[in-house]
Amino acid sequence: MTILDGNKISKDIKDEIAEEVIQIKSKGEKVPHLAAVLVGTDGASMTYVNSKVKDCEMVGFGSTLIDLPEETTEEKLLEVIQDLNTNDDIDGFIVQLPLPKHINEQKVLMAINPDKDVDGFHPVNVGKMTLDLPAFISATPFGILELLERYQIQTTGKHVVVIGRSHIVGRPMSILMSQKRKAGNATVTIAHSRTTNLENLTRQADIIIAALGIPEFLTGDMVKDGVTIVDVGITRIPDETKKRGYRLAGDVHFESVSPKAAYITPVPGGVGPMTRAMLLKNTLLARKRRN
Numbered sequence: 001m002t003i004l005d006g007n008k009i010s011k012d013i014k015d016e017i018a019e020e021v022i023q024i025k026s027k028g029e030k031v032p033h034l035a036a037v038l039v040g041t042d043g044a045s046m047t048y049v050n051s052k053v054k055d056c057e058m059v060g061f062g063s064t065l066i067d068l069p070e071e072t073t074e075e076k077l078l079e080v081i082q083d084l085n086t087n088d089d090i091d092g093f094i095v096q097l098p099l100p101k102h103i104n105e106q107k108v109l110m111a112i113n114p115d116k117d118v119d120g121f122h123p124v125n126v127g128k129m130t131l132d133l134p135a136f137i138s139a140t141p142f143g144i145l146e147l148l149e150r151y152q153i154q155t156t157g158k159h160v161v162v163i164g165r166s167h168i169v170g171r172p173m174s175i176l177m178s179q180k181r182k183a184g185n186a187t188v189t190i191a192h193s194r195t196t197n198l199e200n201l202t203r204q205a206d207i208i209i210a211a212l213g214i215p216e217f218l219t220g221d222m223v224k225d226g227v228t229i230v231d232v233g234i235t236r237i238p239d240e241t242k243k244r245g246y247r248l249a250g251d252v253h254f255e256s257v258s259p260k261a262a263y264i265t266p267v268p269g270g271v272g273p274m275t276r277a278m279l280l281k282n283t284l285l286a287r288k289r290r291n
Contacts (some may be wrong), residue, residue: 001258003150004230004265006143008272009150014059018278021060032287033062034082034118034279039103040070045096053096060282061283064090074103078111085113086090092118092136092286093136094279100291115289118282129172132179139174144209144230145275148183153207153228153263156185161201163218163251164194164211169232173209183258198222210251220256229257229264232271 021031034056049065056063058213076097084093093116099105112180113138114124120138128135137145148155162176164170174190177183186207191198193212199222202208210218211232223229233251251268258264 001261002263003271004147004151004216004263005274006147006265006270010143010277011172012150013146013277014055015194015280018059020284025060029291030287031060031062032091032283033064033089034283035064037066037068037077037080037084037093037095039068039072039096040100042098045287052279055280059248059280061280064093070100072100072103075102077108081111083110083118085111091290092116092283094119102148116286118279118286120172120282125171126167129176135284137176137278138168138172139275139278140169140232141176142272142282143271144173144232144277145176145181145183146278146281147230147274148228148264151263153183154213155183155207158186158206159204160186160207160209162187162188162190162209162211163198163202164209164213164232165190165193166211169209169211173211175186177207177209177274178184192252212251214251215249216251217254218252218257218289220253220260223257225258225260226262227260228263230271231265231267234267234272274280 013188024031036049036052038045053063053065084090095108097105099108109121112122114122115131117125117136120136125135129137155177162170162174170190174188177186178188188258189201191201202222203224205227207228208223209230213233214232215235229252231250231252235249236246238245239247248268
């Protein structure tokens, strides 16, 4: 069994990006600049956004954090987005989700200039991705593809079962894995919480991508020997034996599944670091396209 080490691969990617930024600077050109908009004080969102700022510093990007109070109106947020859309110094930006309940997330995402949508959530980018046209691919699916490629996992002709149908991971993952690409050319089944006899599908799968948000859902009796497992989920589970009072668990029951797996991502340290790395890669791509 081989661990798909997202920490290691993401570091490799950041090192490659940092080297490219050095080359950009040596030519006297503008370095990539990523902006992040945070509304409110959600702890997980604050931690995630701050980590993105640190990632930018690590690779030599410019970064801007726009921290807005919880009571920010939808109109004000849309004004901030429009300013970022027209600011030539900003190559790409994200609006951290979730937003406060009084703000329409879909309206906000639609307001982002698709050419600066490095999260890859705008319908224009989703549509281009579906048609296999140049687009910003949402960072988590993009990271999974990169992980499979760098570990040289054979996907052509394989049966991939994607558990989860979200617009952020499940649906794009099912499309990308079926396309003509290095980590693609697979036969894909997309399953979800309403799928009947799900275990019959997962036992046939060569590759399983679990992204349904139910901790430790996929167990050892649901997979075959030699399977590749990509665990997208991460949930805090109360655990009094831990100093923090909780432990982190994925959608896969690691202890029972890993003995059967040929490859498996850990939680944490698997898909999560890849998501952050691919946001940087999208920002670099945005800067190149704008130039």
